[in-house]
Amino acid sequence: MPKQQRAIGTRAAILRGAAEAFGRNGYGSTSLADVATEAGVTKGALYFHFDSKEAIALAVIGAQHEASIALGHRMLDGSLPGLEAIVTMSLELATQLCTDPVVAAGIRLTMESSVFSSPIVGPYRDWMAVCEELLGRGIAEGDVAVGTDVAAAAHFISPAFTGVQLVSEALTGREDLDRRVDEMWALILPALVAPDRRERLLGLPTRLRAARAAAASRS
Amino acid sequence: MPKQQRAIGTRAAILRGAAEAFGRNGYGSTSLADVATEAGVTKGALYFHFDSKEAIALAVIGAQHEASIALGHRMLDGSLPGLEAIVTMSLELATQLCTDPVVAAGIRLTMESSVFSSPIVGPYRDWMAVCEELLGRGIAEGDVAVGTDVAAAAHFISPAFTGVQLVSEALTGREDLDRRVDEMWALILPALVAPDRRERLLGLPTRLRAARAAAASRS
Numbered sequence: 401m402p403k404q405q406r407a408i409g410t411r412a413a414i415l416r417g418a419a420e421a422f423g424r425n426g427y428g429s430t431s432l433a434d435v436a437t438e439a440g441v442t443k444g445a446l447y448f449h450f451d452s453k454e455a456i457a458l459a460v461i462g463a464q465h466e467a468s469i470a471l472g473h474r475m476l477d478g479s480l481p482g483l484e485a486i487v488t489m490s491l492e493l494a495t496q497l498c499t500d501p502v503v504a505a506g507i508r509l510t511m512e513s514s515v516f517s518s519p520i521v522g523p524y525r526d527w528m529a530v531c532e533e534l535l536g537r538g539i540a541e542g543d544v545a546v547g548t549d550v551a552a553a554a555h556f557i558s559p560a561f562t563g564v565q566l567v568s569e570a571l572t573g574r575e576d577l578d579r580r581v582d583e584m585w586a587l588i589l590p591a592l593v594a595p596d597r598r599e600r601l602l603g604l605p606t607r608l609r610a611a612r613a614a615a616a617s618r619s
Numbered sequence: 620m621p622k623q624q625r626a627i628g629t630r631a632a633i634l635r636g637a638a639e640a641f642g643r644n645g646y647g648s649t650s651l652a653d654v655a656t657e658a659g660v661t662k663g664a665l666y667f668h669f670d671s672k673e674a675i676a677l678a679v680i681g682a683q684h685e686a687s688i689a690l691g692h693r694m695l696d697g698s699l700p701g702l703e704a705i706v707t708m709s710l711e712l713a714t715q716l717c718t719d720p721v722v723a724a725g726i727r728l729t730m731e732s733s734v735f736s737s738p739i740v741g742p743y744r745d746w747m748a749v750c751e752e753l754l755g756r757g758i759a760e761g762d763v764a765v766g767t768d769v770a771a772a773a774h775f776i777s778p779a780f781t782g783v784q785l786v787s788e789a790l791t792g793r794e795d796l797d798r799r800v801d802e803m804w805a806l807i808l809p810a811l812v813a814p815d816r817r818e819r820l821l822g823l824p825t826r827l828r829a830a831r832a833a834a835a836s837r838s
Contacts, residue, residue, distance in 0.1 A: 428647010429734045515648045524786055552802040563782020567743055583771040591809040
C-alpha cells in the first residue's frame with residue numbers, strides 16, 4: 401500500500417513538473433530530461449509511469465480538460481440560465497488559466513497537438529457541445545434571440561476565447577485576460593441577446609464579475 | 620553575379636522548405652536536418668545562410684508577415700470603406716492561409732514563438748493597429764456605430780480570427796475556414812454597425828464573397 405501511494409505521488413509530481421515545463425516552453429522544445437528535472441524524479445521513474453513524451457503530454461491534457469470541462473458540466477447540471485452560465489464559464493476558465501499551471505499547459509498542448517500521432521480535437525468539440533446546449537436553453541429562457549444559429553454561435557465562441565487567451569498570453573502574459581474577455585462579450589452579446597433583454601443582459605459580464613468579487617471578499 | 624543569384628535561390632529554397640517543415644510539425648518538433656531535407660540543401664548551405672533554427676523561423680515569420688500585412692497596408696491606402704476593408708482583409712487572409720505554405724507556417728510559428736529568445740508580438744500589434752484605423756474610418760463613414768470603442772474592437776477581432784483559423788485547422792485542416800469566418804462576422808457585426816446601416820451591412824461578408832467569386836471566374 402505505501403508503495404502504491406508512493407507511485408501515485410510520483411505520477412502526480414511528474415504531471416505537475418510536465419505542466420511547468422510544457423507550459424513554459426511548449427511541447428516541441430521540452431525534453432523528457434526537462435520534465436524529470438522539473439518534477440524532481442529520475443528518468444527511470446518517468447519511464448516507469450509513461451511510455452513517451454507524448455504520453456505525458458496527453459496525461460496533462462487529460463487532467464486539464466477533466467478539470468476545465470467539469471465546470472461546463474456543472475453549468476449544464478446547475479440552475480443558472482443558459483447565457484449566464486456561458487459567460488460564467490468564460491470568467492472561470494480565464495481564472496483557471498491564470499492560476500493553475502496544469503490548465504495553462506493543457507490548453508497550450510492542445511493547441512500544439514497537431515504534431516502528436518493523433519491531434520487532440522475532443523476538448524474543442526466538448527466545449528462547443530456545452531455552449532450549444534446552453535445557448536439552446538438561453539433561447540427557451542428568452543435571453544437569446546429566437547432564430548439564433550446556436551451551432552454556429554457555439555462554434556465561434558469557443559475558438560474566439562481560444563484566440564483571446566492566446567494573444568493575451570503573448571502580449572501581456574495573460575495580465576489583461578479578464579479585460580479582454582469582457583471586451584469579447586461586449587462584441588458578441590449584441591448578436592446573441594433577445595431584443596427585449598438587451599438592456600439587462602449587455603451588462604452581464606460586469607454584473608457577474610462584481611458578484612464573483614463580492615463572493616471572494618466574503619470567503 | 621551568378622554566384623550571388625545562386626545564393627538568393629538557395630535562401631528562397633530554405634525558406635520554402637522551412638515553411639513546409641515548420642507548418643507540418645511546428646517549431647519544437649522540427650530539426651535543422653528536417654529543414655535541410657525539405658529544402659533539398661546541405662546543412663552546410665543552411666548554416667551559410669542562417670545561424671540557428673530560430674533565425675530560420677524568424678525569416679519565415681518575417682516573409683509571411685510582410686506578405687500578409689501588405690494586404691492591411693493596401694487597405695489603408697485604398698479607397699474601400701473602412702468596415703468593408705476589414706472584412707475583405709479577413710477573407711483574403713483566410714485564402715492566403717489555405718493556399719500559401721509560408722503564410723500558414725508564419726502564423727503557426729508566431730503562435731508558438733513564446734519559446735524563442737524573444738517572443739513575436741509585432742504581427743499581433745500591427746494587425747490591431749490596421750483594424751483600429753479602419754474602424755475609425757468606419758465611424759467617420761457612418762458604417763460603424765458612433766461611440767464604438769475601436770481599440771477594444773480591434774483588440775478582439777484580430778485574436779478572434781487567430782482562434783478561428785487555429786481551431787479550423789485542428790478540426791478540419793482549414794476546410795471549413797471560409798464558413799467559420801462568415802459565422803465570426805455574423806456574431807461581431809451586430810455590435811459594430813450603425814443602427815441605420817444594419818440591413819445593408821450585416822450581409823457584407825456574403826456580398827464580398829460573391830463579388831470575389833465573380834471576379835475569380837472572370838479572370
